[in-house]
Amino acid sequence: MTNPFLEPSSLPYGLPPFAEIRDEHYEPAFERGMEEQLEELEQITGNQDEPTFENTLVPLERSGQTLARVAHVFFNESSSDSDDFTNDLEERMAPKLAAHEDAIKxxxxxxxxxxxxxxxxxxxxxxAEQQYLIERWHTEMTLAGASLSDADKEVLREYNASLSTLTTRFEKNLLxxxxxxxxxxxxxxELDGLTLGELSAAEQAAKERGLEGKYLVTLxxxxxxxxxxxxxxxxxxxxIMEASRQRGRRGNEHDNRQLVLEITRLRAKRARLLGxxxxxxxxxxxxxxxxPEAVADMLGRLAPPAARNALVEQEGLQRLIGDGFELEAHDWAFYREKVRAATYDVDTAAMRPYFEAERVLQDxxxxxxxxxxxxxxxxxxxxxxxxxxxxxxxxRNEDGSPLxxxxxxxxxxDSKRGGAWMNPLISQNELLGHPTVVVNNLNVPKPAPGEPTLLTYDEVNTLFHEFGHALHGLFAQVVYxxxxxxxxxxxxxxxxxxVNEMWMLWPEILENYAVHHETGEPLPKDMVERLDAAKQYGEGFxxxxYLAAALLDQxxxxxxxxxxxxxxxxxxxGALRSVGLDNPAVxxxxxxxxxxxxFSGGYSAGYYSYIWSEVLDADTVEWFKDNGGLTRENGDRFRERLLGVGGKKNPLEAYRDFRGREADIQPLLDRRGLN
Structure with a gap:
């Protein structure tokens, strides 16, 4: 049997030969890939010559190509189109891959x-890139535990293997x-208020599960x-809200509560072992x-005004409801839209006919x-x-060269995990001569055949966001x-x-794609103006x-x-009460x-990253506005000094190179109404 993972793909840009890949190819390729990389490692460490960049880091960076090919394809598959096979193999491979990483680091x-x-x-x-490569390998190996005693390394390996299994199980339980x-x-x-397209998607989802004549709302x-x-x-x-909040805590075989306790306990033990x-x-x-103190300082500055703003919003919603009932979490979004419509004459649902998916993507x-x-x-x-x-x-680039x-x-x-994300299948680097192949995954309900796919305002924003990750992956030009x-x-x-989200409502972009899918009429400008006037309404919630989740993570x-x-x-x-974010309605x-x-992604103790990065984002948006906005000159500067850098220099150094100074937090405070 020819295994397509054992040699580089001959397809354009090295695209994996998906038509040839079968389930039975994955495990042998994983095993062969790990074996090959350990052999490559032995050649490096067995070299009796004095260490040099060329005889140590270059072959280290060249190692593991078979493993990388299969891993990128498999983990994209297991997140975007999983089944019993991928679930079983991922759980079996997780401790082996953790052990393999330990064998290197x-x-x-x-x-x-x-x-x-x-x-x-x-x-x-x-x-400079070579110097930074040495620094990164030394830092990562040190933090990983390379300087521990042999006995402590053995304990660490056990922790890492267990954590890889537990986090994989968490993800499968959640799906x-x-x-x-x-x-x-x-x-x-029962679904009054949904558009015909949304109803069609719910009906189609029910049909796919054999529930003819019913409607299924997926979470x-x-x-x-x-x-x-x-x-x-x-x-x-x-x-719907109750179902969402029950996930992973129903006392069934998919209950994640014990996994949460085991994962956090093991992570704490590993941290202590590592000093x-x-x-x-x-x-x-x-x-x-x-x-963590720096993170706590920032989140702690933002939480009190955010909670106060949410309370003001809540009081306004309750006034709208009156004495009929007390506002609960499942009511918030519905009455928020009513207030937004009454106060600002904004109805984001009315924008949906102007956001036909293909037009949003292309235009x-x-x-x-x-x-x-x-x-x-x-x-x-x-x-x-x-x-x-x-x-x-x-x-392709403007000059026609391939990108x-x-x-x-x-x-x-049902086979795709929730959320939206970007995955690389192949990442550019000069050392191996690799091009770039990136994937964007979203989770938009699919309407019945013949029906248009109309995106919500938030889904359009998500697509622009995830494409920003794709551009980062496409533009990075590095050696290693x-x-x-x-x-x-x-x-x-x-x-x-x-940063890429800003172009969603940029006038010359918006007018190019936001047209009614039936009439061809453009999205009314006054609708966008009213949306801009209301942009801070709802920021308290x-x-x-968001901060509740970030602080819970911490x-x-x-x-x-x-x-x-x-x-x-x-x-x-207790965690949410301690920071004043224990409002049941929020x-x-x-x-x-x-x-x-x-608990199954790469953001443990790092969910703060979104708002931490938003400081840079808001400051950068101000820079674009101050410097002429959507111009090739601005794009080239952002591409050259930030997106194109990849990871080959300290990112804050890259930011200073682009902006000419450190980031200012004020634009973020202005954006979110946290002054």
Whole structure:
């Protein structure tokens, strides 16, 4: 049997040959890939010559190509189109891959060579990227535990293996419980307030599960659901919110509460073994924040005004409701839209007919990138992606030179995890001669055949955001694989994507894509003006629900190794009460049992990253506005000094190079009404 992972793909841009890949190819490729990389490692450490950059770091960066090929494809598959096979294999491979990573980063002989180079780095005749590569390998290996005793390394390996299994199980439990808790409605009248397209999607989702004549509302990753803003039936809103908040805590086989306790306890033990007071201290030591105290200082400054603003909003909603009933979490979005409509004459639901998905993509997202960076997009129907709904686009520079491939996967399905994200399938680097292939995944309900896909305001914003990640991956031009694409500090990685959101409502972009899907009429300018006038309304709720999640993440990961936590709900309540964000009407964006970012993703002790990056984002938006906005000159500067840097220099240094100074927090405070 020929295994397509064992050799580089011959397809354009090295696109994986998805048409040839079968389930039986994955495990042998994983095993072969790990074996090959360990052999490559032995050749480095067995070299008796004095360590040099060329005989140590260059072969280290070249190693593991088979493993990288299979891992990128498999983990994209397991998140975007999972099944029993991928779930089982991922759980079995998780501890093996954790052990493999430990075999590299805890290797004493390799660490000795890297340390020698690190100590002599200033005297070596190396370029800036080479110098930084030495620094990063030394820092990562040190933090990973390379200097521990053999006995402590053995304990560390056990912790890492267990954590890899537990976090994988958390994700699988969450997906299964999210699917199980999708809410079934018997009659369309229960979904009054939804558009015909939304009803069509709910009917189609029910049909796909064999529920003819019914309507199925699938759950999104956050606590709140987009439908809550428009459903007139209060009981329907309550059912959806209740289902969302039950995920992972129903006492069934998908209950995640015990996993939350085990994961946080093991992370705390690992941190102490590595010399840190907490997992949060361990994580932030290698981020731009540097310490949990710096994170706490920023979040602590924002939480009180956010909570106060949310309370003012709540009082206004209650006045609208009157004495009929007390506002609850499932009512907030519905009555917020009523206030927004009454006070500002803004109805974001009325914008939906102007946001036809294909037009948003081609004439909005792609058009903005062409205007700003000169790049062009051509769909490649001849190239097969990993799922029939996933589409492949070739991206070229203004001069026609190739840049990479962009894979676009819009629709939700039971096999896809919640949320929206960007994955690299191949990342550019000169050392290996690799081009770039990136994937954007979203979770938009798919209407029945023949019906248009109309996006919500938030879904349009999400698409612009995720495409910002894709641009970061496409533009990064580096020599070494470690610095490819979005391989930057976690609390910096959201910055480019947040900046890209600004083009959604930029006048010349908006007028190019926001036209009524039936009449062709443009989105009324006064509607956008009213939206701008109301932009701070609702920020109290939005900031509070986000900060509640960020502070909950910090609380879980601030516990020390001796802490005794037995009750997830009690811990959550105490953590939110301590920062004044325990308002029942404003639930945390993610509760612990479905907080995938921190318990199965890469954001543990790092969910603060979004607002940390938003300081840079808001400051950058001000720079664009002050310097002429959407111009090629501005785009080239942002691409050259930030997006194109990848991870090859300290990101704050790259930001200073772009902005000419440190970021100012004032634009963020202005944006969110937190002055």
């Amino acid at each position: 805890l290797n004493a002989d390799l660490y000795a060579r890297v340390r020698t180079l690190h100590e002599a780095a200033d005297s070596l005749d190396l370029g 299964a419980d999210t699917n199980d808790l999708a809410v079934v409605f018997d009659d369309a009248s 999104v990753l956050p606590t709140g659901h987009p439908f809550l803003a428009s459903l007139t039936n209060r009981e329907s809103r309550r059912r 840190f007071e907490s997992h949060a201290a361990f994580v932030t030591a290698d981020e731009t924040a540097r310490t 909005g997202v792609f058009h903005a990138a062409t205007k700003l960076y000169g790049i062009t997009f051509t769909e490649r129907d001849d190239l097969v992606a990993y799922h029939p709904d996933a589409r492949v686009f070739e991206v 990479g491939l962009y894979v676009y996967d819009l629709y939700t399905r 694989p470690k610095f490819s694409g979005t391989n930057v500090f976690r609390d910096f990685v959201e910055f480019p994507s947040q 939005a900031t509070s629900e 609380a879980w990961h601030a516990i020390d190794a001796d802490a005794e936590v037995h009750d997830v709900e009690a811990f959550e309540d 639930p945390t964006r993610y509760s612990s049992t479905y907080f995938a970012h921190i």
